[in-house]
Amino acid sequence: MVNMSDATRRARLRTLIEKVAGKPAPADDDESLFESELLDSFALPDLVGAIEEEFGVKIPDSDLNPRKFDSVARMDEYIASRLV
Amino acid sequence: MTAYLLGFGSHVPPRVVTNAELAARVDRTPEWIEGASGIRERRWADPETSVADLGVAAAEDCLARTGMSASALGMVMVASGSASRGFPGPAAEVAARLGLSTVPAIDLPMASAGSLFGLALAMHLTETHGDILVIGAEKMSSVIEGAPPEATPPKASSLDPNTAILFGDGAGAALVSSRPPSERAVRRWRMLDAAIHTDGQFRQELRWSPGAPLAMNGLSVILQASRKIPAAISEVLARQGIAAGDVAVFLLHQANLNLIARVAKSLGVPPEKMFTNVERYGNTSSASMLIAAAEWAAAHPEGAPGPVVFAAFGAGYHWGAVVATEAAD
Numbered sequence: 001m002v003n004m005s006d007a008t009r010r011a012r013l014r015t016l017i018e019k020v021a022g023k024p025a026p027a028d029d030d031e032s033l034f035e036s037e038l039l040d041s042f043a044l045p046d047l048v049g050a051i052e053e054e055f056g057v058k059i060p061d062s063d064l065n066p067r068k069f070d071s072v073a074r075m076d077e078y079i080a081s082r083l084v
Numbered sequence: 085m086t087a088y089l090l091g092f093g094s095h096v097p098p099r100v101v102t103n104a105e106l107a108a109r110v111d112r113t114p115e116w117i118e119g120a121s122g123i124r125e126r127r128w129a130d131p132e133t134s135v136a137d138l139g140v141a142a143a144e145d146c147l148a149r150t151g152m153s154a155s156a157l158g159m160v161m162v163a164s165g166s167a168s169r170g171f172p173g174p175a176a177e178v179a180a181r182l183g184l185s186t187v188p189a190i191d192l193p194m195a196s197a198g199s200l201f202g203l204a205l206a207m208h209l210t211e212t213h214g215d216i217l218v219i220g221a222e223k224m225s226s227v228i229e230g231a232p233p234e235a236t237p238p239k240a241s242s243l244d245p246n247t248a249i250l251f252g253d254g255a256g257a258a259l260v261s262s263r264p265p266s267e268r269a270v271r272r273w274r275m276l277d278a279a280i281h282t283d284g285q286f287r288q289e290l291r292w293s294p295g296a297p298l299a300m301n302g303l304s305v306i307l308q309a310s311r312k313i314p315a316a317i318s319e320v321l322a323r324q325g326i327a328a329g330d331v332a333v334f335l336l337h338q339a340n341l342n343l344i345a346r347v348a349k350s351l352g353v354p355p356e357k358m359f360t361n362v363e364r365y366g367n368t369s370s371a372s373m374l375i376a377a378a379e380w381a382a383a384h385p386e387g388a389p390g391p392v393v394f395a396a397f398g399a400g401y402h403w404g405a406v407v408a409t410e411a412a413d
Contacts, residue, residue: 041302041307042342042343044303048307061283062285064304066301
């Protein structure tokens with residue numbers, strides 16, 4: 001169960017993903033966005049840039065590991081850690 | 085420190101491998117291959133051709149274009165990530181076949197970024213070692229086959245579509261000198277600055293050993309390259325007080341058309357400033373940047389109307405950029 005601010009953050013993230021991918025985000029937040037081919041190698045850098053802009057965070061190169069961005073849930077977890 | 089780029093050379097094998105030929109082996113259509121990579125065809129060397137063979141051909145082309153004799157060289161560097169054995173690397177053979185028996189011949193066993201690192205090192209070493217021939221030579225067809233180079237012709241078995249469509253064979257060369265270029269020099273570019281970097285935490289994301297399949301996490305490669313290449317270019321341009329928009333041409337490692345376009349967008353320059361030949365040769369790893377430089381230079385004998393930028397990114401990860409400009413008369 002996520003609290004309201006978590007839910008808001010996740011909703012904003014889903015909107016970003018859908019904007020970059022041009023398709024609806026999966027209903028399951030744990031579904032791999034790469035295996036489902038929602039994101040490819042050239043959409044991922046766009047999404048990372050969009051996340052930085054939307055949430056006002058700078059993601060260091062050392063954190064640019066695709067596994068951190070493999071699903072809505074993983075991305076949300078990472079963004080939450082950057083916003084602390 | 086004073087260093088000049090006096091000219092370039094290149095060599096690609098004659099055999100053209102089209103997307104139509106490759107399509108059946110990767111279980112994709114020619115259209116899918118071009119859409120995914122921007123590549124229409126690439127060159128593959130025959131089984132008997134070695135990395136050193138390709139390197140010697142590019143070296144001889146560079147020496148011929150610059151009117152230089154190999155005997156005048158003070159150092160040779162050979163960058164290659166696809167050499168067939170651990171040691172000695174191809175540099176010793178290339179130097180010997182150029183008739184050199186005492187000058188240092190140094191291997192840079194690096195994929196994709198090797199010739200950029202070679203240029204950056206030569207820029208600093210030429211004052212003490214004399215004229216330096218920097219060569220990038222790759223037989224990537226062996227890498228995608230997962231076969232020992234020079235041992236096995238391309239097999240009829242299927243290939244990994246994520247990697248096999250990307251790579252080609254070839255070699256490029258550049259002559260770096262601390263001597264002021266003469267009037268008859270082919271190129272008269274003064275090397276202004278270089279930035280080279282390595283982050284080994286991603287060393288597993290792109291790797292290959294002779295006889296083993298290529299392992300590439302394309303998501304990681306593109307994600308990192310799309311940031312690090314523009315960052316390195318911006319680093320050298322900022323130090324030199326040059327705006328990206330004032331650069332005449334960007335001669336980048338020819339990895340992928342989409343990546344090159346992304347770098348242009350990040351720098352805020354029109355894509356036309358990015359010279360590309362990846363459409364015709366595929367990604368020739370550490371050879372690609374110097375093949376591109378040789379082709380651009382041959383097509384522009386009048387020189388560059390502004391600074392020229394080289395940049396590359398490769399396994400390691402290693403990456404960097406070099407900026408040069410026409411030498412003043």
